Amino acid sequence: MKRHAQATERNREPLLAVLREVMPASGTVLEIASGTGQHAVFFARAFPGLRWQPTDMEPESLESIAAWRAEEPLPNLAPPLVLDASSDTWPVTSADVILNVNMIHISPWASCQGLMRGAGRVLTPGGCLVMYGPYFVEGRETAPGNLAFDASLRERNAAWGVRQLGAVTAEAARHGLERERVVDMPSNNLTLVFRKRPSP
Numbered sequence: 001m002k003r004h005a006q007a008t009e010r011n012r013e014p015l016l017a018v019l020r021e022v023m024p025a026s027g028t029v030l031e032i033a034s035g036t037g038q039h040a041v042f043f044a045r046a047f048p049g050l051r052w053q054p055t056d057m058e059p060e061s062l063e064s065i066a067a068w069r070a071e072e073p074l075p076n077l078a079p080p081l082v083l084d085a086s087s088d089t090w091p092v093t094s095a096d097v098i099l100n101v102n103m104i105h106i107s108p109w110a111s112c113q114g115l116m117r118g119a120g121r122v123l124t125p126g127g128c129l130v131m132y133g134p135y136f137v138e139g140r141e142t143a144p145g146n147l148a149f150d151a152s153l154r155e156r157n158a159a160w161g162v163r164q165l166g167a168v169t170a171e172a173a174r175h176g177l178e179r180e181r182v183v184d185m186p187s188n189n190l191t192l193v194f195r196k197r198p199s200p
Helices: 006-022 038-046 059-071 109-122 144-156 165-173
Strands: 027-032 050-056 095-101 123-133 177-185 189-196
Touching: 006 038, 006 095, 006 123, 006 177, 006 189, 027 038, 038 050, 038 059, 038 095, 050 059, 050 095, 095 109, 109 123, 109 165, 109 177, 109 189, 123 177, 165 177, 165 189
Parallel strands: 027 050, 027 095, 095 123
Antiparallel strands: 123 189, 177 189
């Protein structure tokens, strides 16, 4: 069944503006935690030179992604694959870009660790990991909305919560990923861009 998320409609244009600055002209984009599938269709349409590979670990999300793809069968949009970010076995062994939107605050920290481990493993040298969502930034006053959101997440699941930008950056560095930019986004969100260091 095709699902629809209002947040995706709201954030896709600001996110597209950032992606236009960092995306290569060609190659493979691995989208991790594709959710409804709305982003996959929208971005695959916006970047016809890139092969877009959506993934998720939830059956209802995979079904929704497939439904969106069936409605708009773009030639560069691949069928969705099952991928658990925390696993050491991914169904994709190489990607030029990894996109991860609104995942690490609604999953255990192990998912973020697995995402960084996997990105370090499958990204081509110079490839980038792009992440979008809410973060706590050291030295910056936290928006009340993000504090309330963090509290509500932890009430739902003690392993969830808004992550510290410094902790995410440190985890990325452990796997050869350098933080290249932090972009302020609407609704107190950030887009993070990490670049895989070329092999020495």
